[in-house]
Amino acid sequence: MARNKYNVDETLETEFNAKHLIRSFQYIKRYKKLFFGAFFFSTVSILCGLVMPLFTADAIDVMIPNRDVRGLIIAGISLIVIVVVQALCNRFRSRCSAIAGQEIIRDIRRDLFVHLQELPFDYFDSRPHGKILVRVINYVNSVSDFLTNGIVNILLQILSLIFIAIFMISLHPQLSLVVFAGLPVFAIYIFAIKQKQRRAWQLQANKSSNFTAYLAESINGERVTQSFAREDVNYSINQDLAMDARKAYMKAVTINHSIWPLTMIISKAVYYLIYIIGVIYMRDTIAVGLLVAMTSYANRFWGPIQQLSTYYNQLINTVSYLERIFQLMDEPVLVNDPEGATALPPIEGTVDFENVIFEYEKDRPILKNVSFHVSSGESIALVGPTGAGKSTIINLISRFYNIKSGAVKIDGYNIANATLRSIRSQMGIMLQDTFIFSGTIMENIRYGRLDATDEECIAAAKQVFADNFISKMPNGYYTEINERGDMLSAGQRQLLSFARTLLSDPKILILDEATSSIDTNTELLVQEGIKQLLKNRTSFVVAHRLSTIKDCDRIMFINDGVIAESGSHDELMAQKGLYYHLYTSQLTNE
């Protein structure tokens, strides 16, 4: 069952954890050449910037007094060359980091998506889909800038900080200490707000995730909302969520904006302190020129710190996104190929359950010791009250879940040791939830077998009598269907999903309420049509219509997690048990 809804914040660790950042290096590492390029070109560009003042100083101090026009023109040309080199370097740097950044987010996004393909159903069932979506789309976009430009810039700033520090110390160690004296104040402030800031950005990410989740659900459920005339209530919920997001953002951003002014104040305090201390203590030992030089170094020292503080903000922000991205990546895969899994050979289709015990949640067994044997080609109807475990049995045959104990065997192979692909590719499963993808009708049918030709797709559609309605559509098989197939009726969607299952030509066919919305005539025709197909297949059918059930070779009545009755229609009728009761109650009632 779900644990999260639109207005529930996801809990995350509160301590700042560098591990997310370190982990992101596995992506950065792949593009180290590009990073090196970006770093190299920025360094050259910075050096160009440092060379420029040399020319200008020379111009004022030497050339003007000498009226050296030729020298000035040469200086001018040199400057232009330097400027062009600098611009080119910046261009290459931008290109390098753009490529690296886009590669990284493409990789991260791909890894997330691939991981999503392996996560258990429970993961999708237990939270609004918008919250998953926002991680794959929005969050990944948000981290790219920091992971490229941010990191290159931080490295550069730290480098220049070290250079300036060394320079200052070599110039005058005591006065350098004055410049450094601002650092502890700065550090204390950063330390003091660290937790607060981190929490504020986490909160912000949470609130915007809530907002997006509700928005996504509102769009998907608009039909229900309008039917129930609940627009006003939803509007105010959305308004509250937007307000929460707004407040959280303001809180986080206020902390961010406080850092820059602080560094500005500290750096200016340090600046004037140098003059004052110089005047008080060093009048005998140093010259004014040195004092002035030290102040300009103080400016240069605190400049990178100011820049770093901006990147620090970005870092905190990025880590709060990375945390969620990696949290999704770390979500455990419950059902996967075990080590040394072997592929099932082409199967005959016998199915065995041996003392299967299964529970979704601990100590709430859904199946309590179920055993049965189904021979190849047999058709089995599963009947019983809602929630008795019919769908569970079906889910276990295709190993959508791991069982607690016992064994599920196909052709005598324990499927727990077989690759998922080899199991599922030989099965056709038609679920209650007939999900239709956006795209053409043809593409949706072809989902069952990707290499099927158009003719084969059409043949499958004809077999389930879907051709009648499809050929009436504006572009026939090439009609574009919107998301979830909204423009089709439920019955039409079921027919489509039927066609795509048949196309997959499975050895074991599973129909879970597959025809509940199809009208009786069509269902009858469909069944007549597939009777031939069922001949060489093992099939499991969950249905409520007795006409569907009666035709099966064997009926299993599932009640409260056990097989209460099993046998053909006639045998079960003779037993006068649960099935008999169900059947007669329906007949007498009509």
Add this chain to the structure above:
Amino acid sequence: MNQIKWAFSFLGKSKYKLFVAWGLTVVYNLLGVIDPTIVSKIVDDILYPMFGDASITTQTVIDQLLPLALLAFGLTVLRAISRFTSNIFREQASQRATYEIRRALYKKLSEQSRSFFMANRSGDLINKCTGDVDAINNFVSWISFSIFDSVVMLVVVLIVFFSISWKFTVLELCLAPIAFITAIRLGKVVRPIFSQARLQLSKLNTVVQENISGNRVVRAFCREGFEIKKFDKENNLYYDMNLKANKAWVTYSPIMETVGNIMNACAIIIGALLVISGDISVGDLVIFTSLSWMLNEPMQMLGFLINDTQRFLVSCERVQELYESTPEIVSPENAVHVTHMNGKIDLDHVTLTFDGNKILDDITMHIPAGATVGIMGPTGSGKSSILNLITRFVDTNKGQVLIDDVDVRRYNLQDLRRNIGIALQDVFLFSDTVESNIAYGVPEAPNETVYAAAADADADGFVKRLPDGYDTIVGERGMGLSGGQKQRLALARALAMESPILILDDTTSAVDLETEQYIQQRLANRPIKSTTLIVAQRISSVKNADIIFIIEDGKITEQGTHKELLAKKGYYYNIYRIQQGYATAADLPLGGEA
């Protein structure tokens, strides 16, 4: 710039806050100009004359120095405060605008009709309300502010420069047109790329969203590899699009950057030449060089500002498109307000066409208040369309639908729908508690109403067995529940409305027969008498109805009670025989109505 005007109109009173923020940045810049003059005073008037002079006491120097240092420090604090305040004010203002836009968009979305949601991908709609609105926020809070800042800087520096030497200024500026032309060019080139990138992101969004929603189907068909390929395609295109945008950027931005830097560096050379020619003094040159960054910086920013402005314009257009879309079905002017209808429904020669196809053809039905009506017919014959007409999800092309003798198009839309409880064929549950889901249409309903509705829908039993009972949160679309359970929750949700009209669209198809019978009994014994429309495929669902309509190909082909229809030996009779297991396909009239 209609987009800018539009975006700023959402500021409301916050626009004054934004103005203050902009004003404070002027203060910040001016204070920034004063600071160097104090420093030069300290250096030139105090330090150089006094520092090395042993005859002047340290105390005297400090007395001279301290007030200036404190003044400068005070100004810095003032600058810091104005910077902080300015930042907070512009963030607050733009957050306000963003919030208002989000509200407005949500309202727009909730008013849209079916055709809108069919024509728009949900991924695109979500992106418009999130990423595109963020781009607007970025423009209102930061880009517009930076543009203003740059313009102020340019104006200030140009005034100063012109007042000192027009020759110098003109020489300095002769390169500027190149930068501006490049900027305009960049804007033109980059805009369609941004537009495509946004669309591509929406496509990527749709692929991921469908994959999440359809995860069961993906697994069932073992199509993980196919899905990843599909995803890779869109992901790679998005990658290409972003790099294309970067390509445009690296093509044009170096030109602007170079122009800016040349202006900065050459200020000295040009200035020096002018000094030599006697046009300006050395002092003037010092001012030029010390202020030339104010000329350079806006030039450096130009490309970046153009880039992000284009990003904004693209996003803003997308958002505006959504904002300005008009819903097809709205409450009429002077709408009829009604709190409680009687529930008499009449369809009077109703015809409905869609894409040129007749969905319903001259349908006439008279349903007295409190009656129970069954509607049957083949898949796609138009049954659901009748329901859509009554709830006004579509409007007729000909004829009219009346409730209590008033055309549904004349009612206030909300009033109309509040009088109808509907359980839709396609069960959509919200990721919220069971209780909230049942009370969806009546959020302030007392618990008893919810429990009673659940009991009547035979949902009470299984709900109580859920881990947290009525407080259990169900997954989006009710994932994790069985089809029958979902349908019963949808039914309970409709019943909780206690509305005079109840519509059950294939509500019990996944429920076993015993349960269905039980539900029918409960419904018959409810104290609230509703006009009930039941669309179903099963005879058992409709046979107790007062009247049953058979819809085939958009027309009513049979109507009457269960007994009457059996006697007619038509469609209904056939279905009855099949469902009882007496008939097979061989007994069907050739061709079938599928």
